[in-house]
Amino acid sequence: MNNIRVVITGLGVCAPNGTTIKEFTEAIKNGTSGITHQPDLEALGFSCQIAGKPTLSEARISQYFTPLELRNLNSTGIIYGVIAGLDAWKDAGLEIQNNEDPDWDSGSIFGTGTSGIDKFRWAINKIDDLEIRKLGSSVVVQTMASGVNAFISGKLGLGNQVSTNSSACATGAESILLAFERIKSGQATKMLAGSTSDSGPYIWGGFDAMKVCTYKHNHEPEKGSRPMSLTASGFVPGSGAGAFVLESLESALARKAKIYAEVLGGHVNSGGQRGLGTMTAPNPIAVQRCITNAIKNAGIKANEIEVINGHLTATSKDALEIENWKIALNSTAENFPYINSLKGMIGHCISAAGSVECVASVLELAEGFIFPNINCKDLNPEITSLINEKSIPQTLIKKSFNILAKASFGFGDVNACLILKKFNHG
């Protein structure tokens, strides 16, 4: 491509263990869990009755929506996404301008898996009760997948590409790469990127029925999500949103913006459900290829990666993921980078997983720390036969480092990998 460099100048987050950057930073440093018991899941007879859900007060929500928007708002994903998105914009030092013209040079790629699932349920019940007229005007904008971005772009007055991507659990990481490419190709100066995921029984039910969630920790929610642990028994569902302002380095420097990190590059691909790949299992060759192509795209060498933020959901696939990283990086058990999974604290935030976990990754690079893995003191021997235990921090490590790799893998055999670099000021 060309020599345009892309940096991250704003962050926003709505996570089960923190709904502001400050709160979230503290939580991930301390290994604070956001997993709680969910009475509604218990009442509905779910096998897994614990989940990660952001805690937001009415007062906080009303800072982001007009009273009219709040009247019929029944889409948690839109609430999380708008809060994270607007917070990221503000964090970047950007203002909401009420100009006649939109900001032609700024856009947004904000992904989701579904939108407004509670609103959708309400609408379907109304229709079946022969009350179609009572739907009013709020159903479409809350249930269309791009609803979250329609709210965000309207509030910010964005005039560049405004689009919603969807690639299962790879959605969040992919959104950053798409926004990066938009700026890199010279078509936009600033792009909001991120993703969101609804809360509640109607989004999590399908996973519960597939028996991919743990049912063994209903009495101890905080211990339920156990990536890389011998006693990992399925993921804990989560929800929330993460958001980023990506910007050309030229623009960021010109307006003296705070720069968190540089996006060096990345790659998205699919295993095509060929080989060992299926609808739900990743094709290892594709995962490895995604990582090696991301490294190539970023213009770095594999051994420059110091920290990996894994997908690591707390299923039997964790060891396979580590093996894929090891092969892709051509590393030994000894020189394998540090690896961590935020899912131990917040569960698997489905379409928001990649973005929330990337917020954590960017904070690690910017502030110089590696957050602890929780709930894996009993490491899975399949993993420790591949890499050294010291690669899996159990306590906070304060350390300045330069390059982090983040990957997310999703149903449908899709993969995304990003390479982020600490920005060297001055």
Added chain:
Amino acid sequence: MDKTQIIKELAKIVTPYTEEKSALENIGEDTDFITDLKINSANLVDIVLDIEEKFNIAIDNDSMAKMLTVKATVEIIETKLNAG
């Protein structure tokens, strides 16, 4: 319920849908929902639902299509109230 009372109730109903405070204060028969109160046309269906609930009436599609001004809306409400 007379016309003045209906307009008063109508003003209450449209309040959350408009940011045109002075037009709302001076609401009268000639007020147009879209040009004067700058109400988003998509919200007109929500206003009709609020009216149905407030006055306990049912408004058919043909009547709904005419409800663009206070005058037309009051006439439709009066007709439905009298019919009931």
